[in-house]
């Protein structure tokens with residue numbers, strides 16, 4: 001209804017407030033986008049893999065940034081987790097990125113407990129979020145959610161089969177995080193070996209009942225690309241996707257550097 005019409009109905013001398021812009025429910029998507037962009041995005045990645053498999057290199061490539069961090073020595077007494085949070089910005093989109101790396105994974109002679117510190121870390125983040133949710137006065141909008149969105153699991157390019165450590169760790173983690181297995185340094189083996197290796201890994205994961213992340217195919221607009229991604233798993237190298245980061249950003253990320 002035009003403002004003059006409103007003034008006429010409201011009577012003489014009524015104040016008519018002119019509209020600042022278009023009003024209608026067709027502006028709702030824009031409102032949601034503006035709200036999300038203003039608030040910024042939060043994404044937490046857990047990189048699990050043996051020392052020197054290229055975890056830091058992949059993160060640097062994916063986010064086109066040089067993150068701090070020194071290479072780890074192979075003489076760590078146990079597995080620890082190192083978490084770093086960065087504020088990134090690409091055009092007007094802000095991303096609060098938390099990268100959690102395993103330190104000393106696979107370096108011990110007795111690897112029986114290697115998965116424990118990772119499981120404990122993931123559980124601690126769930127617990128922290130639960131405690132925030134349980135508060136009478138919750139501040140979830142400003143709370144830094146540190147729960148892991150995606151776990152990139154780096155598999156050594158042996159060309160043979162999965163190590164017991166990999167199977168045990170993935171099995172322990174699969175009910176807690178979205179696992180995206182990645183064959184690290186896949187340029188170290190030939191294409192035919194790589195194809196066989198991927199088949200072998202897939203069959204081992206299936207026979208051991210390890211659930212890896214499946215890209216959703218119920219949304220028609222992304223069903224085709226996502227089923228291609230599902231078929232490509234475990235990713236040859238740096239193909240990363242998660243349920244939380246936007247499809248587009250991730251598809252771009254996947255094509256960075258080494259690609260599918």
Ligand SMILES: Nc1nc2c(ncn2[C@@H]2O[C@H](COP(=O)(O)OP(=O)(O)OP(=O)(O)O)[C@@H](O)[C@H]2O)c(=O)[nH]1
Pocket residue numbers: 049050051052053054055056057058070071072073102103104184185186187188237
């Ligand atoms: N051939 C090959 N080398 C790689 C690849 N990615 C990383 N590297 C090399 O592997 C070495 C170790 O890479 P990093 O990214 O530091 O590995 P990391 O897993 O972060 O190592 P830590 O943090 O010490 O556990 C570096 O010299 C990299 O240049 C790859 O895809 N192929």
Ligand SMILES: [Mg+2]
Pocket residue numbers: 055056057069070071072101
């Ligand atoms: Mg590193």
